[in-house]
Amino acid sequence: MAESKIEKFAQNIIPPQGQNQTEAWEKFLASEFPTTRDEYWKYTRVGKIANGNYKNVDRVEDHINITDDIVCKDYLVVVNGVIREDLSQYTKTKFKVEFESAETAELNDGLDVFGWLNNATINRKISIKLGKGERTDGPLQLIFVGYGKNILQSSLVDVEVGDNAEGELVFSYLGRNSEEVFTNFYSRMHVGKNASLSVNKFQLEEGSTSHVSNDNIVQENSSRFTINTNTLYGQLVRNNLNIRVTSENCETNLNGIVMGHGNNHVDNHTFVSHDKSHCVSNENYKYVMDDKSTGVFNGRVIVQKDAQQINAFQSNGNILLSDTASINAKPELEIYADDVKCSHGSTTGQLDENAIFYLQTRGISKRNAEKMLVAAFIAEVIEEYENEDVRSYLFRQFEQRFGWVL
Numbered sequence: 066m067a068e069s070k071i072e073k074f075a076q077n078i079i080p081p082q083g084q085n086q087t088e089a090w091e092k093f094l095a096s097e098f099p100t101t102r103d104e105y106w107k108y109t110r111v112g113k114i115a116n117g118n119y120k121n122v123d124r125v126e127d128h129i130n131i132t133d134d135i136v137c138k139d140y141l142v143v144v145n146g147v148i149r150e151d152l153s154q155y156t157k158t159k160f161k162v163e164f165e166s167a168e169t170a171e172l173n174d175g176l177d178v179f180g181w182l183n184n185a186t187i188n189r190k191i192s193i194k195l196g197k198g199e200r201t202d203g204p205l206q207l208i209f210v211g212y213g214k215n216i217l218q219s220s221l222v223d224v225e226v227g228d229n230a231e232g233e234l235v236f237s238y239l240g241r242n243s244e245e246v247f248t249n250f251y252s253r254m255h256v257g258k259n260a261s262l263s264v265n266k267f268q269l270e271e272g273s274t275s276h277v278s279n280d281n282i283v284q285e286n287s288s289r290f291t292i293n294t295n296t297l298y299g300q301l302v303r304n305n306l307n308i309r310v311t312s313e314n315c316e317t318n319l320n321g322i323v324m325g326h327g328n329n330h331v332d333n334h335t336f337v338s339h340d341k342s343h344c345v346s347n348e349n350y351k352y353v354m355d356d357k358s359t360g361v362f363n364g365r366v367i368v369q370k371d372a373q374q375i376n377a378f379q380s381n382g383n384i385l386l387s388d389t390a391s392i393n394a395k396p397e398l399e400i401y402a403d404d405v406k407c408s409h410g411s412t413t414g415q416l417d418e419n420a421i422f423y424l425q426t427r428g429i430s431k432r433n434a435e436k437m438l439v440a441a442f443i444a445e446v447i448e449e450y451e452n453e454d455v456r457s458y459l460f461r462q463f464e465q466r467f468g469w470v471l
Contacts, residue, residue: 070098070115071178077120078217081185083168093181108361108393109332113301114275119217119247121146121186128152129210129241134269136235136458137206144210146188146218159201160232163192179277183251186219193234197227197257204233204265204452211239211246211270219249228257228285233264235455240270240298248276254290256282258312261289265455268296268304269462275301286312293450294321296331297462306335313341320446321350322459324467325358325390332361339372342402348379351443354390362394362411370401379409384416384442386435 071094081090098115099106125144129152139158142149148164155162167187176184195201211218226232238248248270256262270276276299284290296302308317323331337346352360362381383392396409416438424434450456 071096074115074117074119077118078186079121079123081167083166085169086167086185089181090185092176093178093185096178096181098178105334108359109303109330111301114247114277117245117247117275118215119245120215121217121219123147123188125149125212127212129212131208131210131239134208134237134239135206136237136454137204139203140206140208141191142208142210143191143220144212145216146186146220148189148191155205158203158205159195159199160205161194161196162205163194165190165192179249180251180279183219183221183249183279186217186249187221188219191220191222192225193222194225195227195230195232198229199227200231201233204235204263206235206237208237208239209248209250210241211243211248211274212241213246214244216243216246217249218246220251222252224252224254224262226254226256226260226262229259230257231261233452234262236264236266238266238268238270238276240272240274243270244273246270246274248274248278250276250278252280254280254282256284256288256290258285259287260285262291263451264292265450265452266292266294267458267462268294268299268302270299273300275299277303277305279305280307282308284308284310284312284315284317287314288312289316291318292320293446293455294333295459296322297324297466298329299331300329302329302331304333306333308337310337310339310344310346311341313343315344317344317346318449319346319348319350320449322443322446323350323352323354323360325352325354325360326356328357330359330361333363334361335364337366337377339366339368339375339377341371342373342375344372345376346378349446349449350381351446352381352383352392353386353439353443354383354392355386357387357389359390360392362392363397364395364409365397365399366407366409367399368402368405368407373402373404375402375405375407377405377407381411382442383411383413384439385413386416
């Protein structure tokens, strides 16, 4: 009998230990990789991942230089899915950080093929808690580094923000001497009553890295959740963001910046479910696609029948810098209540040639004129970022990686 794609994919992966992981592994082996016949994956082919020759590791002892990517005074470093406490500095944060053996960690049910793979192959689960009424004096940064060749790195992060607490996290995904690395990330976040959580994500994995991220958030009464996703690198990136607003008087903010270049492919799938009344959600994603890059945006908002007086706004803007770049956009609204204010929209176009010509008549080169117009285009998103250190880091990435001064 011919070997299946799943079996071929798994041939170099260390078999999991412990009952929970073994069960997840068996469910992974019984699954199939999605294809473009699946509506949820219509515009994203995962053949690069499915045909990969990956292996996972249980220890990484090399020193990894991450100095230039440390944004916060408190940070936790994970290399190839292995927690590196020797490279970390987080003991003074008000977040309580704990690690749980993968063999005993409580895992989720009802996952897809990537979720089962994640649960089966994590090294240790990362648990981050902020107690009731606590307020952090700065964000905690989690730095995930892919290092080496043909590496599968899986991480599972649980975040619990207690009632009336306020915290901020930064997730940074980096590559160091990496080739054909697959990052498989899964998070679960719970924001308590009258609590606030902000998350800033930086996807900066260079070269031939593939990345699938699943973030799952639950908001309680009068809570506020904000996530800013910045994708500047990665050959294949798929972000699944699922938010359930389970109570009243909540605020939800989703912002994203995508810089496409080369042959890379970036797909953002967002889902917000408003289950109760008197809530607000704002979503704003900007794509700038160059060369032969491709982008996908699928934003879905559901207003349930018991969710009256909901304000839900969704915006997706796209600029194509070349004739060979492309974008597939599909904003969606499903409304089952009658007292709501909801809107969505998506626009795709090229830079204004008249504006470029005007700037050129003022002595500005065409390339610099294009940079100025792109900067103005994405500034609307960056202005929503409340943390100045995060904004400065983003500006530095644009300058170092693209030669753009914003």
